[in-house]
Amino acid sequence: MTAKFIASIGILWLCIMVSGHNAFSDHAKRCKSEEMHGLIVVTRANLVVGSFVWVEDPEVSWMDGEVVEVNGKDLKINCTSGRMVVAKASDVHPKDPEFPPCGVDDMTRLAYLHEAGVLQNLRCRYEMKEIYTYTGSILIAINPFQRLPHLYDNHMMEQYKGAAIVELSPHPFAIADAAYRLMMNEGISQSILVSGESGAGKTESTKMLMRYLAYMGGKVAADGRRSVEQQVLESNPVLEAFGNAKTVRNNNSSRFGKFVEIQFNQQGKISGAAIRTYLLERSRVCQVSDPERNYHCFYMLCAAPPEDIEKYKLGNPRIFHYLNQSNCYELDGVDDSKEYLATRRAMDVVGISSDEQEAIFRVVAAVLHLGNIEFAKGKEIDSSEPKDDKSLFHLKTAAELFMCDQKSLEDSLCKRAIVTRDETITKWIDPESAALSRDALAKIVYSRLFDWLVNKINNSIGQDPDSKNLIGVLDIYGFESFKTNSFEQFCINLTNEKLQQHFNQHVFKMEQEEYTKEEIDWSYIEFIDNQDVLDLIEKKPGGIIALLDEACMFPRSTHETFAQKLYLTFKEHRRFSKPKLSRSDFSICHYAGDVTYQTELFLDKNKDYVVAEHQALLSDSKCSFVSGLFPPLAEESSKSSKFSSLGSLFKQQLQALLETLSATEPHYIRCVKPNNLLKPAIFESNNILQQLRCGGVMEAIRISCAGYPTRKTFDDFLRRFGILAPDILDGSHDEATACEKLLEKMNLKGYQIGKTKVFLRAGQMAELDGYRSEVLGRSASIIQRNVRSYLSRKSFILLRLSAIQIQALCRGKVARHQYESMRREAACLKIQRHSRMYVARNAYKNLYSSAVCIQTGIRGMAARNELRFRIQTRAAIMIQDSIACLGSLKEMENSLSFFNNCRGRPVICSFFERVYSAGKFLGSAFCAREILALCLCKSSGELVGHSQCRKYLTHLDYVRKKKAAIATQCGWRARVARQELRKLKMAAKETGALQAAKNKLEKQVEELTWRLQLEKRMRADLEESKTQENAKLQSALEETQLQFQEIKALLIKEHVAAREAVERVPIVQEVLVIDHEMVNKLTAENEHLKALVNSLEKKIDETERKYEETNKICEERLKQALDAESKIIDLKTSMQRLEEKLSDMETEDQILRKQAFSSSVRKMSEHLAIASPLENGQRVYLLQESQGAAPAKKFGTESLRRSQIERQHESVDAFITCVAQDLGFSEGKPVGAFTIYKCLLHWKSFEAEKTSVFDRLIQLIGSAIENQDNNDHMAYWLTNTSTLLFLLQQSLKTNIGTAVQKPPTPTSLFGRMTQGFRSSSAHLSVGAIDIVRHVDAKYPALLFKQQLIAYVEKIYGIIRDNVKKDLSPLLSSCIQVPPVFVRKIFTQTFSYINVQLFNSLLLRRECCTFSNGEYVKSGLAELELWCCLTTEEYAGSSWDELKHVRQAVGFLAPRMSRGSVLKSSVQSNTNSLACSPWHDIIERLNGLLWTLKENFVPPVFVRKIFTQTFSYINVQLFNSLLLRRECCTFSNGEYVKSGLAELELWCCLTTEEYAGSSWDELKHVRQAVGFLILSVQQFYRICTLYWDDNYNTRSVSSDVISSMRILMTEDSNNDDSHSFLLDDNSRSSDVLSVKPSNGRRSIFVKVQLSYPHDAPIVCIPFSVDDISSSLQEKHFSNVKPPVELLKNPAFQFLQD
Secondary structure (H helix, E strand, O other): OOOHHHHHHHHHHHHHHOOOOOOHHHHHOOOOOEEEEOEEEEEEEHOOOOOOEEEEEEEEEEEEEEEEEEEEOEEEEEEEEOEEEEEEEEEEEEEOOOOOOOOOHHHHHOOOOOOHHHHHHHHHHHHOOOOOOEEOOOEEOOOOOOOOHHHOOOOHHHHHHOOOOOOOOOHHHHHHHHHHHHHHHHHHOOEEEEEEEOOHHHHHHHHHHHHHHHHHOOOOOOOOOHHHHHHHHHOOHHHHHHHEOOOOOOOEEEEOOEEEEEEEEEOOOOOEEEEEEEEEOOHHOOOOOOOOOOOOOHHHHHOHHHHHHHHHHOOOHOOOOOOOOOOOOOOOOOHHHHHHHHHHHHHHHOOHHHHHHHHHHHHHHHHHHOOOEEEEEEOOOOOOOEEHHHHHHHHHHHHHOOOHHHHHHHHHHHEEEEEEEEEEEEOOOOOHHHHHHHHHHHHHHHHHHHHHHHHHHHHHOOOOOOOOOOEEEEOOOOOOOOOOOOOEEEEEEEHHHHHHHHHHHHHHHHHHHHHHOOOOOOOOOOOOOOOHHHHHHHHHOOHHHHHHHHHHHHHOOOOHHEEEEEHOOOOOOOOOOOOOOOOEEEEEEEEEEEEEEEOOOOOHHHEEOOHHHHHHHHHHHHHHHHHHHHOOOOOHHHHHOOEEEEHHHHHHHHHHHHHHHHHOOOEEEEEOOOOOOOOOOOOOHHHHOOOHOOOOOHHHHHHHOOOOOOOOOEEHHHHHHHOOOOOHOOOOOOOOHHHHHOOOOOOOOEEEEOOOOEEOOOOHHHHHHHHHHHHHHOOOHHHHHHHHHHHHHHHHHHHHHHHHHHHHHHHHHHHHHHHHHHHHHHHHHHHHHHHHHHHHHHHHHHHHHHHHHHHHHHHHHHHHHHHHHHHHHHHHHHHHHHHHHHHHHEEEEHHHHHHHHHOOHHHOOOOOOOOHHHHHHHOOOHHHHHHEEEEHHHHHHHHHHHHHHHHHHHHHHHHHHHHHHHHHHHHHHHHHHHHHHHHHOHHHHHHHHHHHHHHHHHHHHHHHHHHHHHHHHHHHHHHHHHHHHHHHHHHHHHHHHHHHHHHHHHHHHHHHHHHHHHHOOOOOOOEEEEEHHHHHHHHHHHHHHHHHHHHHHHHHHHHHHHHHHHHHHHHHHHHHHHHHHHOOOHHHHHHHHHHHHHHHHHHHHHHHHHHHHHHHHHOOOOOEEEEEEEOOOOOEEEOOOOOHHHHHHHHHHHHHHHHHHHHHHHHHHHHHHHOOOOEEEOEEEEEHHHHHHHHHHHHOHHHHHOOHHHHHHHHHHHOOOOOOOOHHHHHHHHHHHHHEEEEEEEEOOOOOOOOOOOOOOOOOOHHHHHHHHHHHHHHOOOOOOOOOOOEEEOHHHHHHHHHHHHHHHHHHHHHHHHHHHHHHHHHHHOOOOOHHHHHHHHHHHHHHHHHHHHHHHHHHHHHOOOOHHHHHHHHHHEEEEEEEHHHHHHHHHHHHHHHHHHHHHHOOOOOOOOOHHHHHOOHHHHHHHOOOHHHHHHHHHHHHHHOOOOOOOOHHHHHHHHHHHHHHHHHHHHHHHOOOOOEEEHHHHHHHHHHHHHHHHHHHHHHHHHHOOOOOHHHHHHHHHHHHOOOOHHHHHHHOOEEEEEEEEEOHHHHHHHHHHHHHHHHHEEEEEOOOOOOOOOOOOEEEEEEOOOOOOEEHHHHHHHOOOOOOOOOOOOOHHHHHHOOOOOOOOOOOOOOHOOOOOHHHHHHH
16 A cells, blocks of 8 residues: 555656656746846856746837846847747846746746736736736726626625735735725724726726725614715716816826725714815816827716707717817717716716706806907907807807806907006007917816816715724826826926835835844835935925926917926936927936926916906906806905916925825825737737836835845745755744744755744745755656656556456356256255254144133133023012012002001001102112002092192292383483493593693603603713713823832832842951931831832722722613613503504594494394404493483493503503413414414404504514524514415405495504404304405505515525524534544545555565565655654654554564554544534534424425525535635636535435425535536636645646646636626525416515615525425414413404
């Protein structure tokens, strides 16, 4: 077995060598570079023939190839493109041949951190549609230019919720989650900076961040308003419409910077938000270059509905000057008319009224009309006027839209007023200046409009002044460098310089924190700052912005004079330069490269002031909106001549932004645009590399390379390089010491050993890899030798087996012949035995039958003799009785003659006694009575006369008593009637009394509500004061403790000092000198300190006592407030009941009046009591009196009915109280559902137009399922609600438009009871009523049914989510094999090897030889090496399990008995799963199944729950395989297989009735382990992630992966969804499909209940008919009602 094991290892290594023949040799030849200051220096010694390198190429930036020749410093490289290139050794970078095909998530984990490695990693991930990559804590996002919905759905947000930033694949959700967690845990505000050039996807990334923050901190707004996060998200369309435009690089480029502050409360919920904007590109309003577009709102307005176009006098965009400067008017895939309507809807959402919207678009239309005003020379010198009628039309239209005077508008454009000390002079301006004035007016109007929109959105959203935590999301423009760069690019690049400085400081700070955390030396690392560029631009007074402001203040300054001043001022500055072929341009060396700026428009764009004429004109507009945009300036500001510039304003905004960012913890997202064609699947290396430099990513890499670019944890380092020094890994050293000794053995210098990591300088990783490659090469030779040995031995074994088989055949032939003869002999013996047995059995049977016959005859004769004797004895006894009876008759005749002679009573009595005794003597009382009767018949007639007289007297007494009883009844009824008359007279007052009681209760409720609010305010004030007081007391306590500690330390220090002083003083004098003054002083100080300590301790005790008293007071007040709330709830309930009683009484009064009217015309002659059944099972006796007694009857009946109403309410209360309890089950059916249905059916609640019973039931169910964690309780209510739903589905029906109209059903409870009186006769004639009966359902019943459906859905979702919640922590452990199980597997495997080898040595003589011992020794040495390389974490004590075979080979262990060795056996591996997470999952599933069965949940629910649970398990396991590389290994696959086998066994044992198709739901994870039915994307993903974790190798060649990549690309072009993950479809929409019983069509019912905000609103995955079909076979006739209700006489109908 050892040989087989070693041979299998050899075959594995041989396969690795065949699949990649350069795996070891190339790895031994490759090297890594020295990375200092961002430059890669490659030493010649490490570059040899066969090394893989990167060489610079002008087309693709970097091209990979293989070194084929080395000539000094020159290298001849064969590139993969087929070109042969010669390059310097210093100009190439090493390539990692072990680079994973799918790249790495974090580029700091790259073996070689340089530009080429970064580009290769980004390209590989982009081809896999992995658009996000980390660089440390920086997220790089590459725009895919296509929809990837699977990356941003709710399932993905749920995956990243609470996950560590490196646990899952890179994603903006991970950055947002990290910021949110830091804010909640540490209380520090966060900021997320999203940057990149136009078209890189900044806006979309910002939206994703906002969505996730809204998902984490969102909450439902009150009063029907939208929540804060919804308003922030829905404000994007408005800002995009007015602030975004098409540029050369992007169709929806943000032409302004946006910083969104999202404010959170202490619970982590969004409480407010604010939007800050920066530097809107004003010049775009008037100047647009081809092929760009102006702002979107202009084109939307031109595509508005015809009525709006006519209103604003607009038309095709081609006719407007501000729009026709470019030939681009439409965008692909964008409908401006639909966008216009969408923008109007978004304005409604953010709180912009319709009047304000009209004013906004009126201003936008006026700007368009302003652009079409052209000017020509006027009649006067240097004057101007509108050019033609077209210009006058647009001038008039603009004035109408601005709602100002047309002449004033023309004068403000064509004239200027110069204010002097004495007078105001009006001056004409030329047409060019007029055009500039027109453009200035358009720009300032649009700028003010945009600022107004931002302020309006902020006011609508609202800010939280009490919020202390916020997360800011900065969507800012990236670094820009075009052919023509103006003032906007200058400001944008200034912003990026400031942010880059902030970014560099943050990256350097992270490096410092990493080094400080690991406690290594980092003081010598250099940090390069860009402060000199910032000083060049914004320093006062000599910066570029300061010089620009100075030039703008002089009227005669031009851009040329400004440029000349810049040349003179900064001619010596190393960051400033002058282009050779330009007289007014200048260049600045930014961190991302040199940018040349054109100064032609710098002065005009920097001026930020409003022309006085424009200000006066628009502030006097009749439109309040326009005048609000231009409020009148104060006199001081209007008279002041202080200059205002856009550059200074922008610098102030930027400074405020940086202050905000500095107060927060930053996170960075760098957006990258892969190509300028804006198309998917195109990766332009030069473009991306430039963006990485502009985004500061390469600068961050340079900072990392300046220190220790290679960082490996101790475990990873030892696992990779442990083979260089196996003796160090013997377990005697800890990991840090082992790493240090290994590096010392390799003679490396300059490295650092941290607390958990090894930090290597640049180039040291290549050295170690070179040594490792040599060791692996030698190991490969050993493996090859063992493989050859294995093949030779295999051929020998085959020959030996062949010989053994031939011998076995021969021996088998002989054995078969011998067996045949033995079989024949045994058959003969068996035949003889059976024949002898047959003869003996026949003889025995004959003897047995003869004996039985003889015994039968003898026993029959004895029985007949016994019967004959008994007959004779009985006959003798009867003869003796007859003789005695004759004697008795003679005696009776004598007595009768005596009776006839004696007529006295005593004699008669004695005679009767004698007769009766004689009859008894004869044997029966009946005989005595017959004889007595015979005697009486013979008596004289005198006795008969006495009998008739007594009969007459008795009858007379009966008649007299009957008359007296009737008279008493009449009197009593008259008295009762009079009492009822008096009570009826008081009835009118009772309604008023009830109303007064209601008003009084309302006042009490209001008063208690006011008191409660006051108490809440007092409690809040008290809590606040308590918090403040506690804080003060806590601070005082801390100060006191600090003082106490200081004093204590001082005392200890003094004692120590005194002791040291005593010890230091040599004993040289015998005379003791005591300084009494010092002693007294010290004693006094000591006493003082002791007193101070005592006082401090007293203060501490008193503070604690006050704190406890305050807590007690707060608890008491809280308890009082809760009591008040409960009282209010009780009062409200009482008031509701009183209102119901009042309504019932009004209905009752109407019914009684009708009955009184009908009874007055009737005439009755008899008093008759008729019992009428009430709906609640009670009976009332209605007396039908004569006409004179009608009022008494009426009043008595009304009072009796009022008591019945009260009893009915009591019955309903008792019913609700009983149903709220756990009534259990009867015959497998829920008692609660049966009781509810029977009561509702009996009370006719389904036919009522208005009733409160359904509301109380819904409240009961809602309160009953508040405890959502108890699955047993949830299952009980699921059974009850589903059964009740089934009963309602079978009973309720709606009759619309019937031919015969029934009388309206009474709305009150008493009315329905009266209707029950009228229909009592019909019900009485029918026998037992069926449980399910069809009724005409009204709206409350149908609504109750819909609400019941929703609750079934909700309870089902709660149970399913509870199961998912229980299984979720276990599933994360199921996907990855714990080391403890790996150790168990290997330990038991080695134990098995030990048993087999040792037993073979003892059982087989040919194995116990010297040569075999040497062979086994070599195999054991290989196994020992394997255990060392595998480390103890996984191998465990595997080597110790081989102790017997090791000692047997070396003759070391004592001799063991053969029998004891044969008894040892290997334990089964299945026990390793006994305590695994899979076992826990099986236990949870069994527990759930038991709970559902105990509560008799319908099987359809059980099947669906388990089906969706298994679907959830499938999704979680499969997605973990695709998202986490460490899970996609061979050992994990085997581990998952074993767990799936356990689940399959569970499904088989559970049967299909409950498990259903659960096993089929695991098809993806089953096939992922077996690679069978996956899609191309999923198969490619698994192949690139899969690796053998035991040997750290890959089993899929690069050629196969390349072919699969091509197939995946072709397949993705035809597939809209590019998701390789699975979706958890166990949750569906809130639209429930309810299929009617007739099956004609489906009804979709959308139920909205007042659930809690966090309640799961899910849809059941089946229809109501599925529930009905599963419950169809159940019969409810044998269900026993609850005992509590049966004790109540009102519920006797439940027994029917």
